[in-house]
Amino acid sequence: MSVNELIGTVEGTPESAGLRVDDLVYGCGVTGRDRHSGEYPPDLPRQAERALDTVEAQLRDLGGSLDEVARVSFFLREPGDIRKVNDVWTARFPDPANRPTYKFMRAPLHGPEELRLDYFAVPGAERESLYLPKVAHGNPIPLAVKIGRYLFTSRVLPFDPVTGEAGRDGAEQAGLAVLNAGTLLEKAGMSWADVTQGRAFVAEPDLDEVVRAAWLGRFEATTAPPLQVTRYRAGALSALLEIIAVQ
Numbered sequence: 184m185s186v187n188e189l190i191g192t193v194e195g196t197p198e199s200a201g202l203r204v205d206d207l208v209y210g211c212g213v214t215g216r217d218r219h220s221g222e223y224p225p226d227l228p229r230q231a232e233r234a235l236d237t238v239e240a241q242l243r244d245l246g247g248s249l250d251e252v253a254r255v256s257f258f259l260r261e262p263g264d265i266r267k268v269n270d271v272w273t274a275r276f277p278d279p280a281n282r283p284t285y286k287f288m289r290a291p292l293h294g295p296e297e298l299r300l301d302y303f304a305v306p307g308a309e310r311e312s313l314y315l316p317k318v319a320h321g322n323p324i325p326l327a328v329k330i331g332r333y334l335f336t337s338r339v340l341p342f343d344p345v346t347g348e349a350g351r352d353g354a355e356q357a358g359l360a361v362l363n364a365g366t367l368l369e370k371a372g373m374s375w376a377d378v379t380q381g382r383a384f385v386a387e388p389d390l391d392e393v394v395r396a397a398w399l400g401r402f403e404a405t406t407a408p409p410l411q412v413t414r415y416r417a418g419a420l421s422a423l424l425e426i427i428a429v430q
Contacts, residue, residue, distance in 0.1 A: 189241045203245055208304040213237050215298055223295040227264055230297045231271040238302055247306030252283040253328045254335040258290035258299040273323050282312050284324045284337040305331040313370050317347035318363050329371040334428040338384055339364045341422055353390040353421040357397040360424040375401045377428040380408050384415035384423040394422050
């Protein structure tokens with residue numbers, strides 16, 4: 184197994200910024216600071232540009248590029264601020280058929296810091312963006328990305344794949360999120376046996392076990408990968424699912 188650290192390049196911040204393990208890169212704690220001056224630009228869109236510049240530089244050091252980014256996790260002061268990032272995102276990734284996916288979460292950022300991000304990338308691999316026609320995000324991202332031997336989803340939505348309507352209650356939404364994740368696995372030529380982890384975004388504690396039951400229903404009890412539950416509310420949506428799978 185080959186392991187390489189990603190080292191911060193901003194003056195005065197030499198700490199590790201992630202790892203490359205064999206063919207997979209995980210970068211973390213990337214901020215919107217300018218890599219050369221160490222200063223934060225004054226607004227969120229320009230910080231998003233500088234953060235993606237840093238991702239690009241880290242991958243270039245490993246012989247890769249932004250073309251090999253699979254998924255980005257944006258951490259913002261307010262989730263609605265993702266709208267300020269979208270123009271930067273589509274400028275960097277203009278082709279919907281070859282675009283990474285992302286997710287976004289509220290985080291306690293301080294001072295001039297307007298965003299932070301983590302990312303997964305697979306240098307040398309070709310990225311394929313996966314969509315489901317009736318199950319689409321309002322933001323400019325695919326539901327999932329197949330890249331090399333990996334599948335990374337964004338938050339898989341609990342919409343009926345025939346009608347495009349959200350499930351009527353938390354239990355139905357949990358089932359639909361799992362169903363749609365299964366369809367993405369099929370589109371990627373994978374199965375539930377390839378899933379290595381899941382993360383459920385659940386609005387209310389009383390739905391936690393409902394979501395876990397829907398998850399466990401796809402596996403033998405002894406082979407189910409871990410499912411982390413995160414408290415999260417997205418309007419009328421009560422249960423969403425994110426998975427990583429590896430062949």
